[in-house]
Amino acid sequence: MQYADLDDTTYKEKVIAKTTTHNFVHFSFTTNDIVNVEPPKLEWDLNFTVFTNLITGNGSYGYSDYVVNNLKAGAKAYRVDVTNEITYEKFNETMIDETKFLDDQRAIGDSWRQVTAPQKLFSDRFYIIKDAENNYYKIKMLAFLNASGVRGYPKF
Incomplete structure (x- = not known):
């Protein structure tokens, strides 16, 4: 994924890998990193x-x-x-x-x-x-x- 603030002249790149433990992978533009938002996929109904x-x-x-x-x-x-x-x-x-x-x-x-x-x-x-x-x-x-x-x- 490539992203940049609106005023930036360069972009940042982040590779987000799939995970077997969660249904979704969540990304924060504030921390520029993966965040755990949901519990592991088999631990909620x-x-x-x-x-x-x-x-x-x-x-x-x-x-x-x-x-x-x-x-x-x-x-x-x-x-x-x-x-x-x-x-x-x-x-x-x-x-x-x-x-x-x-x-x-x-x-x-x-x-x-x-x-x-x-x-x-x-x-x-x-x-x-x-x-x-x-x-x-x-x-x-x-x-x-x-x-x-x-x-x-x-x-x-």
Whole structure:
């Protein structure tokens, strides 16, 4: 990679090698070096992150509290809609539907809350997560705002 400050008359060069331990290699123009931003690729399942996604008919949208699962390491998820018979409290391993796990890192995405007015958390759904070692988890979102109404404070 070649780069230069806008006023420089010469450029700098940095070779960035692939790594087997991380999904991405991150570079800082401030330190002019590689920085470790994410955990090793096999050591995480969910990421609450900033994410840009396409909204059909509207173009791209930047989310500040999006949930991605680590599909590259095999973590998958699917949504369960609450009914009288299916609740978070009643849901157990015998109710898992393997056919519903999505091959998509956006399986949870933004579907757990609404950020347009009025901002609200959806209480009519929860998620089943399967990690790379075939462990199963259920996750219910409890909050995404702090006491002052500021986004970026997820609780689950």
